[in-house]
Amino acid sequence: SQTIHQWPATLVQPVGSPLSLECTVEGTSNPNLYWYRQAAGRGLQLLFYSVGIGQISSEVPQNLSASRPQDRQFILSSKKLLLSDSGFYLCAWSVQGAGANVLTFGAGSRLTVL
Amino acid sequence: SQQGEEDPQALSIQEGENATMNCSYKTSINNLQWYRQNSGRGLVHLILIRSNEREKHSGRLRVTLDTSKKSSSLLITASRAADTASYFCATKGGSQGNLIFGKGTKLSVKP
Numbered sequence: 249s250q251t252i253h254q255w256p257a258t259l260v261q262p263v264g265s266p267l268s269l270e271c272t273v274e275g276t277s278n279p280n281l282y283w284y285r286q287a288a289g290r291g292l293q294l295l296f297y298s299v300g301i302g303q304i305s306s307e308v309p310q311n312l313s314a315s316r317p318q319d320r321q322f323i324l325s326s327k328k329l330l331l332s333d334s335g336f337y338l339c340a341w342s343v344q345g346a347g348a349n350v351l352t353f354g355a356g357s358r359l360t361v362l
Numbered sequence: 363s364q365q366g367e368e369d370p371q372a373l374s375i376q377e378g379e380n381a382t383m384n385c386s387y388k389t390s391i392n393n394l395q396w397y398r399q400n401s402g403r404g405l406v407h408l409i410l411i412r413s414n415e416r417e418k419h420s421g422r423l424r425v426t427l428d429t430s431k432k433s434s435s436l437l438i439t440a441s442r443a444a445d446t447a448s449y450f451c452a453t454k455g456g457s458q459g460n461l462i463f464g465k466g467t468k469l470s471v472k473p
Contacts, residue, residue: 254404282460284463289465290465291450291463291464291465291466292405292450292463294460294461294462297460307460336402338404338405340404340405347392348392348393348395348410349454349459349460349461350395350407350410351397351405351407351452351461352407353404353405353406354404355403355404356402356403356404358402
Protein backbone atom coordinates (compact mmCIF):
# COMPACT_ATOMS: atom_id res chain seq x y z
CA SER A 249 0.00 0.00 0.00
CA GLN A 250 1.06 3.56 -0.61
CA THR A 251 2.10 5.86 2.22
CA ILE A 252 3.24 9.45 2.36
CA HIS A 253 5.55 10.84 5.02
CA GLN A 254 6.10 14.48 5.75
CA TRP A 255 8.48 16.05 8.26
CA PRO A 256 9.05 17.84 10.48
CA ALA A 257 5.53 17.98 11.89
CA THR A 258 6.15 21.26 13.69
CA LEU A 259 8.75 23.94 13.13
CA VAL A 260 9.39 27.32 14.75
CA GLN A 261 11.91 29.44 12.88
CA PRO A 262 13.13 33.04 13.15
CA VAL A 263 12.66 35.49 10.31
CA GLY A 264 15.54 35.27 7.86
CA SER A 265 16.42 31.66 8.66
CA PRO A 266 16.36 28.88 6.03
CA LEU A 267 13.67 26.24 5.67
CA SER A 268 13.60 22.66 4.50
CA LEU A 269 10.46 20.51 4.58
CA GLU A 270 10.67 17.00 3.24
CA CYS A 271 8.10 14.65 1.81
CA THR A 272 8.51 11.07 0.66
CA VAL A 273 6.07 8.64 -0.88
CA GLU A 274 6.31 4.85 -0.63
CA GLY A 275 4.62 2.09 -2.56
CA THR A 276 4.23 3.83 -5.88
CA SER A 277 6.36 4.97 -8.79
CA ASN A 278 6.47 8.17 -10.79
CA PRO A 279 3.77 9.99 -8.78
CA ASN A 280 2.67 13.55 -9.29
CA LEU A 281 3.81 15.47 -6.20
CA TYR A 282 2.38 18.68 -4.75
CA TRP A 283 3.06 21.25 -2.05
CA TYR A 284 0.06 23.18 -0.71
CA ARG A 285 -0.04 25.85 1.98
CA GLN A 286 -2.98 26.50 4.26
CA ALA A 287 -3.03 29.80 6.12
CA ALA A 288 -5.15 30.07 9.26
CA GLY A 289 -8.85 30.07 8.40
CA ARG A 290 -8.21 29.91 4.71
CA GLY A 291 -8.30 27.33 1.98
CA LEU A 292 -5.42 25.50 0.40
CA GLN A 293 -3.09 27.31 -1.93
CA LEU A 294 -1.14 25.23 -4.44
CA LEU A 295 2.53 26.24 -4.30
CA PHE A 296 4.39 23.72 -6.44
CA TYR A 297 3.79 20.52 -8.31
CA SER A 298 6.04 18.03 -10.06
CA VAL A 299 5.45 15.37 -12.68
CA GLY A 300 8.96 13.92 -12.57
CA ILE A 301 12.49 14.15 -11.19
CA GLY A 302 13.84 17.66 -11.55
CA GLN A 303 10.57 18.95 -13.02
CA ILE A 304 9.01 21.65 -10.86
CA SER A 305 6.16 23.98 -11.72
CA SER A 306 5.29 26.94 -9.55
CA GLU A 307 1.73 28.16 -9.26
CA VAL A 308 2.47 31.21 -7.14
CA PRO A 309 5.74 33.22 -7.25
CA GLN A 310 7.10 33.73 -3.75
CA ASN A 311 9.86 33.25 -1.25
CA LEU A 312 9.81 29.47 -1.51
CA SER A 313 11.29 26.89 -3.87
CA ALA A 314 10.83 23.17 -4.40
CA SER A 315 13.01 20.35 -5.60
CA ARG A 316 12.52 16.73 -6.55
CA PRO A 317 15.90 15.03 -6.32
CA GLN A 318 14.44 11.52 -6.42
CA ASP A 319 11.28 10.02 -7.88
CA ARG A 320 9.44 9.85 -4.57
CA GLN A 321 11.04 12.74 -2.70
CA PHE A 322 9.78 16.32 -2.72
CA ILE A 323 11.45 19.12 -0.78
CA LEU A 324 10.17 22.60 0.00
CA SER A 325 12.83 25.18 0.80
CA SER A 326 13.47 28.79 1.54
CA LYS A 327 16.74 30.66 1.90
CA LYS A 328 15.27 33.38 4.12
CA LEU A 329 11.91 32.98 5.81
CA LEU A 330 9.40 35.81 6.07
CA LEU A 331 6.68 36.24 8.68
CA SER A 332 4.14 35.64 5.93
CA ASP A 333 5.58 32.16 5.32
CA SER A 334 3.91 30.93 8.51
CA GLY A 335 1.25 28.34 7.83
CA PHE A 336 0.39 24.69 7.50
CA TYR A 337 2.22 23.00 4.65
CA LEU A 338 0.80 19.91 3.05
CA CYS A 339 2.48 17.51 0.69
CA ALA A 340 0.32 15.35 -1.55
CA TRP A 341 0.65 12.84 -4.34
CA SER A 342 -1.53 11.52 -7.13
CA VAL A 343 -1.27 8.82 -9.74
CA GLN A 344 0.28 10.17 -12.90
CA GLY A 345 -1.89 9.90 -15.94
CA ALA A 346 -5.08 9.30 -13.99
CA GLY A 347 -7.65 11.75 -15.24
CA ALA A 348 -9.44 12.25 -11.95
CA ASN A 349 -6.35 13.47 -10.06
CA VAL A 350 -7.36 12.24 -6.61
CA LEU A 351 -4.86 13.50 -4.03
CA THR A 352 -3.46 11.67 -1.02
CA PHE A 353 -2.10 14.06 1.58
CA GLY A 354 0.59 13.85 4.20
CA ALA A 355 -0.09 14.78 7.82
CA GLY A 356 1.22 18.32 7.32
CA SER A 357 4.00 20.52 8.71
CA ARG A 358 3.10 23.47 10.92
CA LEU A 359 5.56 26.34 10.37
CA THR A 360 5.65 29.35 12.65
CA VAL A 361 7.99 32.17 11.70
CA LEU A 362 8.77 34.57 14.55
CA SER B 363 -7.66 31.55 -8.60
CA GLN B 364 -10.54 30.31 -6.48
CA GLN B 365 -12.59 27.65 -8.21
CA GLY B 366 -14.82 26.21 -5.49
CA GLU B 367 -16.52 28.06 -2.67
CA GLU B 368 -18.16 26.21 0.20
CA ASP B 369 -21.19 27.40 2.07
CA PRO B 370 -21.74 27.82 4.96
CA GLN B 371 -18.32 28.67 6.36
CA ALA B 372 -19.25 27.06 9.65
CA LEU B 373 -22.01 24.69 10.71
CA SER B 374 -22.89 23.49 14.19
CA ILE B 375 -25.38 20.66 14.72
CA GLN B 376 -26.36 18.04 17.27
CA GLU B 377 -25.36 14.43 16.97
CA GLY B 378 -27.91 12.50 14.94
CA GLU B 379 -28.88 15.46 12.76
CA ASN B 380 -28.05 15.72 9.08
CA ALA B 381 -25.38 18.14 7.86
CA THR B 382 -25.53 19.74 4.43
CA MET B 383 -22.66 21.64 2.89
CA ASN B 384 -22.71 23.35 -0.47
CA CYS B 385 -20.06 24.12 -3.04
CA SER B 386 -20.24 26.47 -6.00
CA TYR B 387 -17.69 26.59 -8.77
CA LYS B 388 -17.03 28.83 -11.71
CA THR B 389 -15.94 26.90 -14.79
CA SER B 390 -16.92 23.67 -16.51
CA ILE B 391 -15.69 20.53 -14.79
CA ASN B 392 -15.10 16.86 -15.53
CA ASN B 393 -15.51 15.89 -11.89
CA LEU B 394 -15.76 17.38 -8.42
CA GLN B 395 -14.19 15.96 -5.28
CA TRP B 396 -14.92 16.33 -1.57
CA TYR B 397 -12.24 16.09 1.11
CA ARG B 398 -12.30 16.08 4.87
CA GLN B 399 -9.69 17.59 7.20
CA ASN B 400 -9.55 16.89 10.91
CA SER B 401 -8.05 19.73 12.90
CA GLY B 402 -4.28 19.96 12.40
CA ARG B 403 -4.18 17.02 10.00
CA GLY B 404 -3.92 16.40 6.28
CA LEU B 405 -6.92 16.16 3.99
CA VAL B 406 -8.58 12.85 3.26
CA HIS B 407 -10.41 12.15 0.01
CA LEU B 408 -14.08 11.31 0.61
CA ILE B 409 -15.82 11.03 -2.72
CA LEU B 410 -15.60 11.99 -6.38
CA ILE B 411 -18.59 12.73 -8.57
CA ARG B 412 -18.25 12.96 -12.34
CA SER B 413 -19.94 15.60 -14.46
CA ASN B 414 -22.33 13.05 -15.95
CA GLU B 415 -23.50 11.92 -12.50
CA ARG B 416 -26.21 13.69 -10.53
CA GLU B 417 -25.92 11.85 -7.23
CA LYS B 418 -23.52 9.52 -5.52
CA HIS B 419 -23.57 7.70 -2.19
CA SER B 420 -20.84 6.39 0.07
CA GLY B 421 -21.96 5.13 3.46
CA ARG B 422 -23.57 8.08 5.28
CA LEU B 423 -22.36 10.50 2.60
CA ARG B 424 -24.53 11.68 -0.25
CA VAL B 425 -23.16 14.02 -2.90
CA THR B 426 -25.19 15.76 -5.56
CA LEU B 427 -24.00 17.69 -8.58
CA ASP B 428 -25.93 20.23 -10.62
CA THR B 429 -23.76 21.26 -13.56
CA SER B 430 -26.36 23.74 -14.81
CA LYS B 431 -26.06 25.66 -11.55
CA LYS B 432 -22.36 24.86 -11.13
CA SER B 433 -22.99 23.60 -7.64
CA SER B 434 -22.59 20.50 -5.51
CA SER B 435 -23.78 19.51 -2.07
CA LEU B 436 -22.44 17.08 0.51
CA LEU B 437 -24.94 15.57 2.91
CA ILE B 438 -23.82 13.67 5.99
CA THR B 439 -26.71 11.75 7.47
CA ALA B 440 -27.09 10.81 11.14
CA SER B 441 -24.00 12.82 12.07
CA ARG B 442 -21.64 11.75 14.83
CA ALA B 443 -19.24 13.72 16.99
CA ALA B 444 -16.43 12.06 15.01
CA ASP B 445 -17.68 13.84 11.87
CA THR B 446 -16.43 17.12 13.36
CA ALA B 447 -13.95 18.40 10.77
CA SER B 448 -13.58 20.83 7.88
CA TYR B 449 -14.93 19.76 4.52
CA PHE B 450 -13.58 21.00 1.21
CA CYS B 451 -14.71 20.70 -2.36
CA ALA B 452 -12.11 20.64 -5.11
CA THR B 453 -12.17 20.94 -8.87
CA LYS B 454 -9.54 21.28 -11.53
CA GLY B 455 -8.40 24.82 -12.22
CA GLY B 456 -5.36 27.02 -12.37
CA SER B 457 -2.90 27.29 -15.19
CA GLN B 458 -2.19 23.54 -15.44
CA GLY B 459 -5.49 22.03 -14.40
CA ASN B 460 -4.41 21.06 -10.91
CA LEU B 461 -6.87 20.66 -8.05
CA ILE B 462 -8.09 23.93 -6.59
CA PHE B 463 -9.75 23.86 -3.17
CA GLY B 464 -12.33 26.12 -1.61
CA LYS B 465 -11.99 27.57 1.88
CA GLY B 466 -14.02 24.80 3.41
CA THR B 467 -16.97 24.37 5.74
CA LYS B 468 -16.10 23.82 9.39
CA LEU B 469 -18.56 21.31 10.80
CA SER B 470 -19.00 20.89 14.52
CA VAL B 471 -21.16 18.00 15.74
CA LYS B 472 -22.07 18.26 19.39
CA PRO B 473 -22.71 15.08 21.38
